[in-house]
Amino acid sequence: MIKINMGCGWRDFGKDWIHIDGGDYPHLDSKDIFNLPYEDNSVDLIYASHIIEYFNREEVKDVLNEWIRVLKPNGKLRLAVPDFEAMVELYYIKNRGERLYPLDKFLGPLYGQMSMGEETIYHRTTYDFDSLKSLLLNLGMKDINKWDWRKTSHSEFDDHSQAYVPHMDKDNGMLISLNVECVK
Numbered sequence: 763m764i765k766i767n768m769g770c771g772w773r774d775f776g777k778d779w780i781h782i783d784g785g786d787y788p789h790l791d792s793k794d795i796f797n798l799p800y801e802d803n804s805v806d807l808i809y810a811s812h813i814i815e816y817f818n819r820e821e822v823k824d825v826l827n828e829w830i831r832v833l834k835p836n837g838k839l840r841l842a843v844p845d846f847e848a849m850v851e852l853y854y855i856k857n858r859g860e861r862l863y864p865l866d867k868f869l870g871p872l873y874g875q876m877s878m879g880e881e882t883i884y885h886r887t888t889y890d891f892d893s894l895k896s897l898l899l900n901l902g903m904k905d906i907n908k909w910d911w912r913k914t915s916h917s918e919f920d921d922h923s924q925a926y927v928p929h930m931d932k933d934n935g936m937l938i939s940l941n942v943e944c945v946k
Contacts, residue, residue: 764805768795768829769813773919784878796825800832808833811842812922812939815874815885819897822887826901833946839898840909842923844871845940847890852927852936863927871925871938894942903944911941 767773770781774789782792792799795813808829814822826839833839849871852863874885889897895906911923926935 763807764800765807766798766805766809767916768808768810771921773921775916775919779916786879796828798828798832802831803834803837805832805837806834807838807840809840809916812844812874814841815843815887815889816883818886822897823901826897830901830903830946835946837946838943839903839946840914840941840943841894842911842921842939842941843889843894844874844885844922844925845890845938846872846888848936848938848940849927852938867927868938889940891940891942894940898942898944903946906942906944909941909943911939 763778764780765775765778766780766782767775768782770779770783770787770790771785772787774781774787780791781787781789782795782798783790784793784795798805810829814825817825829839849868853861853865853868855862872885872888874883876883891908898906911917923939923941924932925937925939926932927938928935
């Protein structure tokens, strides 16, 4: 089974995974998320946590098409992105007229900022379920549903797919990562 952790950063899922990221980490198998060194229809699963929002709505189509190219028929694409709808819902919660979660709490997830080599990159868009589903349908994907990070083979690795408000309150907080899985 070929499983890719796309945009893995410092997270090493182990030898059963292929790790691809533009950073400089010892566990990387490749640094190129744009030109995958795999045959068409050869990969079982691509997992990408909080990476596609770094591309605008047009650019992301080319990126996803490359990933979809290598997926086997019925292969899975598992994405995690900041959940705009969840953040808006939290933003509107008030207690005695004061916002419990002011805008400052959401600037990181919404606008992101990360060093990538000598460049600093930022999030260029955001998604809700409907907009992400529409994008994936237009690219030919099917069976588009939310997935539960607790029920994955990579649940032990705390990444942005497990982002909650309040921070790290995975039992009582609200998940602010939109986790969507689809099938080729």
